Amino acid sequence: METSDDKLERRLYSHDLAPLPKEMDMIFKTMPDQVIRPGYTEEVAQMVRKAIATKKPIVPRGAGTWGLGGSVPVKGGYVLDMTAMNKIISIDERNLTVTVQPGITWKALSDALDAKGLFLPCYPSSAPSATIGGWIGTGGTGIGAYKYGTAGDLIRDLEVVLPTGITIHTGDKRVPANGAGPNLNWLFVGSEGILGVITEATLAILPKPEETRFVSYSFENLSKFAPALRRIVRSNVTPMHIMFGDKLHFDYLRGLGKHAPDVGCMITMSLTGSKGSVELEEKTLDEIVAATGGAKMPKEVADHEWSERSYEFRVREMGVGAIPGEILVPIDSLEKVLADMDKLVKGMKLKAPTIGTIADNNTVMLMPYYLTEEHNFWRSTAAMGFGKKLGDIAFENGGRPVGLGIFFAANLSKYRGKDGAELIRSIKKTMDPYEIMNPGKLVETGTRWGISMPAFLMNFGMNMMAGMKKLMPRDKMGERELSKLKK
Ligand SMILES: Cc1cc2nc3c(=O)[nH]c(=O)nc-3n(C[C@H](O)[C@H](O)[C@H](O)COP(=O)(O)OP(=O)(O)OC[C@H]3O[C@@H](n4cnc5c(N)ncnc54)[C@H](O)[C@@H]3O)c2cc1C
Known part of the structure; x- marks a missing residue:
């Protein structure tokens, strides 16, 4: 088992995808006391026993690609980097x-x-x-x-x-x-x-399926895609995956010099099955899209889009942060949610390209992301209020935000009801009697001082942040890239 007390290394483990401004150290002790890399199960068990004996938190961590602080300590302790068990x-x-x-x-x-x-x-x-x-x-x-x-x-x-x-x-x-x-x-x-x-x-x-094929279609905008989507989920076509991006998403990519289409929005699907079934599914999709005002994109575009499916945040190459919000909403509310999001984004003077997927026959997952200056405390914390406000839009439209972590633990009762949330808290208490396993997340927003932040205070703070953002000058990030497209 490898262990490290090195300060630089511990600093690297004090954040995940979304680094916190250093001023947040006043509330959270994100810096672990030690980074541990176990090689097998018994070493993990040994570390858990050590955490119990030393009364220190232990935080399991994968690659740290989540953005809600799940793998970041709130009061130090041992971070268990699991990537050596691979x-x-x-x-x-x-x-x-x-x-x-x-x-x-x-x-x-x-x-x-x-x-x-x-x-x-x-x-x-x-x-x-x-x-x-x-x-x-x-x-x-x-x-x-x-x-x-x-x-x-x-x-x-x-x-x-x-x-x-x-x-x-x-x-x-x-x-x-x-x-x-x-x-x-x-x-x-x-x-x-x-x-x-x-x-x-x-x-x-x-x-492995006999055939895998990718198809892409463009629409005037994401709202115009909604009628096609409702027909797709009622059809006999079951794509392996349905993903989309809006105009701003692709415009940023084009501004960065990447291969991206000049479209109102683009939907890409992957079809898996036998040659015959994939053929039939593609034909049915072509018909649905043609009847609902969309246009088929060339095969090379669909193939390229599929090859890019893991690199949605290439805008980070602009040298700024890109923080995604994530909500699940019922298919039927898609147009309303998009309109509400548009109002929110304009009101907060943000630019938020939107990507997403169709989670299942009933649900759309929307992931608008905003560009942020991570080194600027006021701007970055104010923009964090966007995630809260986005979640409110989801709740108002029959959906909800995704994930709790540190920042959205206050939502647990909203997700599960008061009694449901209590049940989850009592499961946590029963399973973790020494309170060592990743404390301060999901069931509470813990702080370095050992006291939890009350849900109402967390929500109040997030709303304040969103309000502050409205009073700030408009964001300029990304404008240079977009202006290149006009020339
Ligand atoms: C470009 C990009 C695309 C993404 N796409 C998706 C997507 O399509 N779908 C999606 O759901 N998310 C997505 N995410 C978010 C994130 O990548 C996923 O949630 C991912 O699965 C997290 O894995 P990780 O190894 O980085 O976990 P971490 O961020 O390290 O940890 C996440 C949580 O899991 C816990 N954990 C980690 N390992 C263990 C373990 N061994 N035992 C117990 N708990 C553990 C941690 O404590 C933490 O709470 C995306 C993120 C990025 C940057």
Whole structure:
């Protein structure tokens, strides 16, 4: 087991995708006391026992690509970097399952399966760096979700080191966990590392489809895509994945000199199955799109868009931060949500390109991202209010924001109701009696002082930040890139 006390290294582990301004150190002790890289399960259990003995928090961490602070300490302690546990333990080709350590990336696993004619049905678009443990931990939606479900649907079994130092298996490696009492696999999906450390996962896989094809269509704007979308989800076509980007997203890319289309918005889908079924699905999609005012894009554009599916935030090459908000909304409210978002973005004087996916037949996942100056305390904290306001729009339209972490823990009662939230808090208390497992997240916004920030104060603060942003001068980031397009 590797350990590091090096200050620079600890600093690197004091943030995730969305660095906090240093002034936030007054509230959170994000700097870990030590970074630990375990190599196998018993070393994880040893560290949990050490955390209990020393009364220090222990924070499981994958690649740190999430943006809500799940893998960032709020009161120091040990950060458990799981990326050294990155082996494929076994591939059972006859039963179509794979057993892996949690630190392997989704892309490395997908590539290894592909080489054997096998297929990983779903993965996050951050697959080149996101780990198996991280995506199970965040329980998000991702590529392949429309047809095959999300990480939780793949899980046959997890090995988990509990906050008491005991190691358990949550399911069966060969058969699903149905009909065996409450499904413990799912208890850890989206648990954001507060209930235990996942040290091994057995996932169901598939044979590689005979045919995989990508198709792209453009529409005047995302609202104009909504009628086509409602026909697609009622049709017999089941794309593996449906993703989209709006005009501003592609304009920024063009301004940066990337290959991107000049369109109102573009939808890209991947179709998997037999040659015949894919052929038929493409034909049906062409008909739906033609009847609803869209246009088919050339095949090279669709192929290129698919190859870019993991690199949505290339705008960061402008030298600024890009922070995504993420909401799930019912399909029927898409136009209303887009209009509300437009009002919010204009009111906050932000520019927010919007990308997203169709999570399932009923749900759209929208991910507007804004450019931010991470070194500017006032601008970056004020813009954080955008995530809160975006969440409010989702709630008002029958949806909700995605994830809790440090910053949105105040939403737990809104997600689950008062009694539901209490149940989750009592599960946490029962499973983590020493309060060492990633404290201060999901069930509360913890601080370095050991007291939690009350939900109303957190929400008040976020609303204040959003209000402040409205009073600030308009953001100039990205204007240079957009002005190049006018020449
Ligand atoms: C370009 C980009 C695209 C993205 N696309 C998607 C997407 O399509 N879908 C999506 O859902 N998210 C997406 N994300 C967000 C993020 O990448 C995912 O949530 C990802 O799965 C996190 O994995 P990670 O290894 O980086 O986890 P981390 O950020 O390190 O951790 C995330 C959470 O999981 C917990 N955790 C990590 N490892 C373990 C473990 N072994 N045991 C227990 N808990 C653990 C941590 O404590 C933390 O709370 C994207 C992010 C980026 C930057």
